[in-house]
Amino acid sequence: MRAPSVRGHRMSVQSVRLGWHWQPYRYSRHADDANGAAVLPLPPWPVRLGRRAPHDTGHPAQHVARYTPDAALVNLYDTGAHLGMHQDHDEVSRAPVASLSIGDACTTRFGNTATRTKPCTDLLLRSGDLFVFGGQSRLAYHGVPRIHPDTAPAGCGLAAGRVSIILRNTGLPGTPDKPAPR
Template sequence: MSMLGSRVEIAPGAVHVPGWLSVEEQRRLVAACRAWAAGPVPIRHTVLPRGGVMSVQTVCIGWHWQPYQYTRTADDVNGVRVAEFPGWMVQVGRRALVAAYGGHDGYTPDTALINFYDGAAKLGMHQDKDEKSDAPVVSLSIGDTCTFRFGNTHTRTKPYTDIQLASGDLFVFGGASRYAYHGVPKVHPGTADPAAGLAGGRLNITMRVTGLADAPL
C-alpha cells in the first residue's frame, strides 16, 4: 500500500483519502476490471426502466445490479451468472475502511459495481439504496480525474460539496452519510497517468454489502 494522502472528512462518515492506491495496485485493478468487462457478463450501458440509457458503462461482480435490484444472474443482459466477488477484494475493502475510519469491524463486501466513464459520461445525483445493508460504500478511482458531487440525504439539490477525485483516490461513505445523494457531473479528459494502466477515461469501483442471500434450492 502506498503512503496515505491527507484524510479529509467531507461529511460525518464520508471520508476522502487522496492517493491511497499505489500505481502498481491501480494497474492490478485495471487488469482485473478488463477481465471482468469481457464476461461472463460483459460491460454494457445500463438501460433504465423508462428507456433511458446510462452514459457510463457498467460491469458487476458478486451480484448483478439492474435498476433497481440485485440478482445473481444478469437477466437484462445475457442471463448468465456474474463473476464471483474475490476474497482479495474483501481485503482491499477492509484496508480501505481502516484508512478511512481506523478499523473495519468485519466489513465483508460481496458485490462491486465497476463503472467506466469516457470523457463525455456523467452520473446524475442518486442514492445507493438497493442494498439491504447500511454498511459503508467503498469507492476507488483510477484514470482521469472527475468532479464528484457529494450531497445530503434528503434532496438531489444543494447543499452539496464538489470534490476532485484523482487516480488512486479512495472515498468511503457510511454512517450518517451512507444514503447521501452523489453523482459525477464531469470527467476531465487528459488527466490520467498512463502508468496506472488506463490511458484515458475513468474507472470507478464501488464495493458494497448487499445484505442479500441466495434463495434456497
Template sequence: MTTPLPGFEGLDGPADGAPRARRQLAPGAVHVPDWLDVRAQRELVAACRDWARGPAPIRHTKLPRGGVMSVQTVCIGWHWQPYAYTRTADDVNGARVAAFPDWMVELGRRAVTEAYGDAAAGDGYTPDTALINFYDEAARLGMHQDKEERSGAPVVSLSIGDACVFRFGNTENRGRPYTDVELRSGDLFVFGGPSRFAYHGVPKVYPGTCDPACGLRGGRLNITMRVTGLG
C-alpha cells in the first residue's frame, strides 16, 4: 500500500493510502506509478553517477540571459544546452558526451509499450539522448516545452528518489489549464502524440521522502529520454 505524503492533499492522486493506478492525463500523456522496482532504480542511480563524473560532468546549466538553472544536469548521447543539441559539451569542457547505451533504448521501448498498453507502440521508438536532472530540496524547473528535438516521438520520464509535484499543462501557454501530479520514486511518465509539446515543470520537491534503498540518500533524479531526430 502507498502511504500519502505530507503536502500532497489536493494533487491529482489518492490521499487515502490506496494503490495508485495508471492514468492518462491527456491524449498521449500517461502516468504509470511504481514502474521501476527498487533494483532497477539502484542500477539506474549507479549508471547516472558514472555519467555525472564525465566525460562531460554534471553542472548547473547557464542560460543565455545570465541565469543559472537550479537543477543539475548531465547528458548522454547528445549534449543539450539552451537551446540546441551538440555532440560535445561546449558550454562545459568541450568533451564528447557519453554514448547512449543499447540497454537504455530497450528500457525506453518497454516504457512506451507499457504506458500506451500497446505491444507495438515501442517498436519504432529509438531514443538517442537523455537529460539527467538532479534536484536538491531547493531546485525547481519552470514551465517549458521540450522542443529542441526534430522528432515528435514521445518523451520518457523516469523518477527516482524524493517525490515531487509535476505540473503538466497545455500546448499553448505556461498557464492554466494544468494538472499537478505526484511523481514518486520508480514512477514513469510518458508524453507523446497530441501532448508531446505540452508545457510542464516541477514547482516543488519533497525532501525526506526518498527511500535510501533506491540508491540515493536524498534528492530527486529525473531521467528523460528523447529522440532528437538529428541522425
C-alpha cells in the first residue's frame, strides 16, 4: 500500500482524529474521507494538558490566555514510519500547537516558515516530552524523519513504535475561540 501524500509531503503513520476530523485542506465533524462516522469528542484530559502546555513551556502570556485545544490528531508511528516536512496551516486560529510523545524516541525536524528545506534543526523527542510551537514559529515546517527503535521506557504502554498526540485550536465555529452561530 502506498503511503498517503498531503500537500507534497509523504507520511507513513496511522492516525485517529478527535474533536474535529482533519483531511487535506479542511476540517469537518465527520470522517468524510473514511467511514463518514461522526468524530469522537476530545476528552477533557488532553484539553487540560493543552491548556497548560504553552505556559509550561515558557510561551508568552498572550499565547496562553485563550488557548483551548478543540482537536487532537493521534499519530501512531511504527519503527520504520516517517512524516515529511509540512506546515500546520489549515486552522483558522494561529494558537500554538502542542505535541506529546509516548513510546520510542524520534527525530523531529523543525524548520523555518518559508520553505521545507534548510535552515532546520533536528530535535530528539523522548517519551513524555512535550513540544509546543507558536508565535512566529507557528507556521514552521516540521516533520519526523526517524523513529529510534527500542528506546521506549518500560511501562509506557507501547511495546514498539511511537504515539504523538497533537493538540490544536482550530478557531472554527463551535470552538471556545469562536462560538457556533445560533
